[in-house]
Amino acid sequence: MTSVVVAGAGSIGSLLAAHLAKVADVTVLTRREEHAAALREWGLRVSGRSDFTARLDATADPAALPDAELAILACKGTDLEPLAVRLEGTLSRATLMTIQNGLGAEDVVAAHGDWPLLSSVTFMSGTRHGDAHVEYVLDTATWIGPYRGTSEEDARRVAELVEAGGLKAEAFADLRPAQWSKLIFNATVNGVAALTGLPHDFHFAQTDEPSDLGILVRDLVDEGKAVAAAAGVELHDDPWAMNVLATERGHRHFPSMLEDVEARRPTELESINGALVREAWRLGVDVPLQTAVYRLVKAREASYSE
Amino acid sequence: MGCGAVGSLFAAHLSLLDDAEVWAFDLNELHIAAMNRDGLRLSGAGELVGSPRGTSDAAAIPPCDFGIVATKAMHTEAAIAATAHAFTDGYVATVQNGLGNEETIAGHVDRVIRGTTFPAGKLLAPGHVQWDVKGDTTFGPYDERTPLEEVEQLADACTRAGMPAAAVEDARGPQWRKVIFNASTNPIGALTGLTHGRVCERPDLRALVTGLVDEGKAVAAAQGIELDADPEELIDHAAKPEVAYDHKASMLQDVEARRPTEVDYLNGGIVRFGAEHGVPTPLNAAIQALVKGVEASWMQS
Numbered sequence: 001m002t003s004v005v006v007a008g009a010g011s012i013g014s015l016l017a018a019h020l021a022k023v024a025d026v027t028v029l030t031r032r033e034e035h036a037a038a039l040r041e042w043g044l045r046v047s048g049r050s051d052f053t054a055r056l057d058a059t060a061d062p063a064a065l066p067d068a069e070l071a072i073l074a075c076k077g078t079d080l081e082p083l084a085v086r087l088e089g090t091l092s093r094a095t096l097m098t099i100q101n102g103l104g105a106e107d108v109v110a111a112h113g114d115w116p117l118l119s120s121v122t123f124m125s126g127t128r129h130g131d132a133h134v135e136y137v138l139d140t141a142t143w144i145g146p147y148r149g150t151s152e153e154d155a156r157r158v159a160e161l162v163e164a165g166g167l168k169a170e171a172f173a174d175l176r177p178a179q180w181s182k183l184i185f186n187a188t189v190n191g192v193a194a195l196t197g198l199p200h201d202f203h204f205a206q207t208d209e210p211s212d213l214g215i216l217v218r219d220l221v222d223e224g225k226a227v228a229a230a231a232g233v234e235l236h237d238d239p240w241a242m243n244v245l246a247t248e249r250g251h252r253h254f255p256s257m258l259e260d261v262e263a264r265r266p267t268e269l270e271s272i273n274g275a276l277v278r279e280a281w282r283l284g285v286d287v288p289l290q291t292a293v294y295r296l297v298k299a300r301e302a303s304y305s306e
Numbered sequence: 307m308g309c310g311a312v313g314s315l316f317a318a319h320l321s322l323l324d325d326a327e328v329w330a331f332d333l334n335e336l337h338i339a340a341m342n343r344d345g346l347r348l349s350g351a352g353e354l355v356g357s358p359r360g361t362s363d364a365a366a367i368p369p370c371d372f373g374i375v376a377t378k379a380m381h382t383e384a385a386i387a388a389t390a391h392a393f394t395d396g397y398v399a400t401v402q403n404g405l406g407n408e409e410t411i412a413g414h415v416d417r418v419i420r421g422t423t424f425p426a427g428k429l430l431a432p433g434h435v436q437w438d439v440k441g442d443t444t445f446g447p448y449d450e451r452t453p454l455e456e457v458e459q460l461a462d463a464c465t466r467a468g469m470p471a472a473a474v475e476d477a478r479g480p481q482w483r484k485v486i487f488n489a490s491t492n493p494i495g496a497l498t499g500l501t502h503g504r505v506c507e508r509p510d511l512r513a514l515v516t517g518l519v520d521e522g523k524a525v526a527a528a529q530g531i532e533l534d535a536d537p538e539e540l541i542d543h544a545a546k547p548e549v550a551y552d553h554k555a556s557m558l559q560d561v562e563a564r565r566p567t568e569v570d571y572l573n574g575g576i577v578r579f580g581a582e583h584g585v586p587t588p589l590n591a592a593i594q595a596l597v598k599g600v601e602a603s604w605m606q607s
Contacts, residue, residue: 195497195596195600197600198602203599203602210577210581210591211570211594211595212598213595213596213598213599216592216595216596288517288589289588289589289592292517292589292592293592295510295513296494296596298510299494299505299510299511300499303498303500303504
């Protein structure tokens with residue numbers, strides 16, 4: 001069987017590791033040894049849209065990782081740099097795949113080794129209920145594309161593996177159109193949720209009154225589209241349509257940036273909103289509203305010390 | 307009408323005049339009972355005990371020469387609707403925050419006085435208000451139905467009572483300076499959790515504040531309003547350690563206590579007047595939508 005390493009066992013990493021363990025030899029790299037010990041002892045339970053317990057290996061020591069063919073880096077964006085440092089000099093045969101929100105994850109990893117790289121974005125979601133239990137909430141797809149030293153064919157093989165494990169995946173020749181669709185969606189929805197305290201619900205699509213939140217959301221999306229156009233990216237999906245669709249599912253999703261702000265944790269602001277705003281400045285596109293949201297969330301993080 | 311901190315400052319001072327009979331109307335019955343029993347006490351920036359006649363029953367208010375509305379802006383309509391009978395021959399002034407209060411009052415009484423006031427305080431206990439900041443008040447006629455001489459009488463009474471006030475022909479300048487100040491700083495504090503001084507010392511946020519100020523100035527200019535001073539000066543002055551560096555904007559206090567904010571009358575007012583005069587106000591609209599979103603989030607859980 002294919003040997004796969006999943007580095008990072010938050011909700012996305014746990015979902016990938018558990019499902020892939022059905023069709024591959026999976027080793028999870030955790031930060032904490034007791035987390036790895038719990039996974040080795042109890043396995044990884046999945047509830048929600050799937051219901052099974054996966055048997056897999058786990059370690060907190062990068063040097064103890066097997067000589068895998070594929071390694072998925074599934075930590076939060078804020079943890080990616082330290083993870084890439086830990087992986088330096090390991091996984092010499094592996095292709096590495098990033099799955100972080102925002103822009104720039106691939107380059108963070110590329111700076112720490114000459115592994116072939118795939119990039120991916122995921123729309124599935126889950127909720128962790130402990131070190132060895134994850135609930136599978138949204139069964140939307142993960143999109144995979146080549147980045148450095150890889151081809152569409154490599155992306156397709158990984159997508160097929162993920163599908164064989166029971167998750168949804170699709171391969172693309174160029175991931176940027178999908179990545180930018182999600183970037184604009186995330187910068188807008190996560191930023192507004194973090195500032196208002198609202199989960200991603202009907203307010204985000206409401207456009208009846210001038211002060212309705214949906215008007216702001218649409219204006220923020222329009223600024224993002226202008227940046228994508230200036231970057232020469234033709235979006236795969238309209239982020240406004242993605243927003244409306246998500247609010248119509250009737251499921252009140254709490255974006256991670258809102259959860260982070262409420263728990264007074266650092267957010268993924270820099271790799272999402274920061275990346276979008278910096279691209280806009282670089283390309284000379286005026287984005288006053290995205291800039292305002294970026295600055296407000298950044299200041300909100302600064303208020304943790306008040 | 308409305309005897310919170312600011313209303314109490316006016317009521318307590320004016321009640322000390324020999325030539326005035328002052329009524330204080332508020333729905334907070336404990337506050338009214340306490341001031342009727344022990345007087346209305348101010349402490350802090352000045353110490354005094356006034357003796358306005360308090361009531362929570364609007365029908366008890368006799369015909370008056372002047373009224374002062376001091377409620378939060380979202381309560382203007384209810385306050386003036388209940389008390390308009392007392393001002394058939396009188397004048398009603400507003401000393402409230404925001405835009406649109408004069409229009410609301412004019413929907414119920416004929417003669418309206420525009421006003422802007424800078425003193426501030428808080429209700430410490432029933433009958434007792436802490437007076438935090440002294441400051442001036444500016445009054446002016448709302449329209450041609452209010453002669454300046456009447457406005458001068460009110461300003462003179464306030465000044466003699468210890469609340470310095472001026473009567474001017476066009477009071478929109480100070481009003482818009484204060485509205486722009488409040489709309490450009492209060493919601494930033496409310497959305498970030500930062501005090502006024504911390505908002506101002508972050509260059510990225512200070513730039514956002516200036517973006518909001520510039521929109522407000524453009525809307526004021528389009529109406530021919532001359533600001534009496536640059537709101538930027540007021541913002542920087544307030545950021546000094548000895549002034550209001552550590553002050554949590556009232557909107558931040560509202561958000562922390564989950565009370566409705568005045569954002570519709572501050573940023574919402576700038577957006578509304580901007581639309582009427584063809585001046586774009588995207589940042590003020592964004593800030594209004596975000597604060598409305600914060601208020602909506604309280605209904606969720």
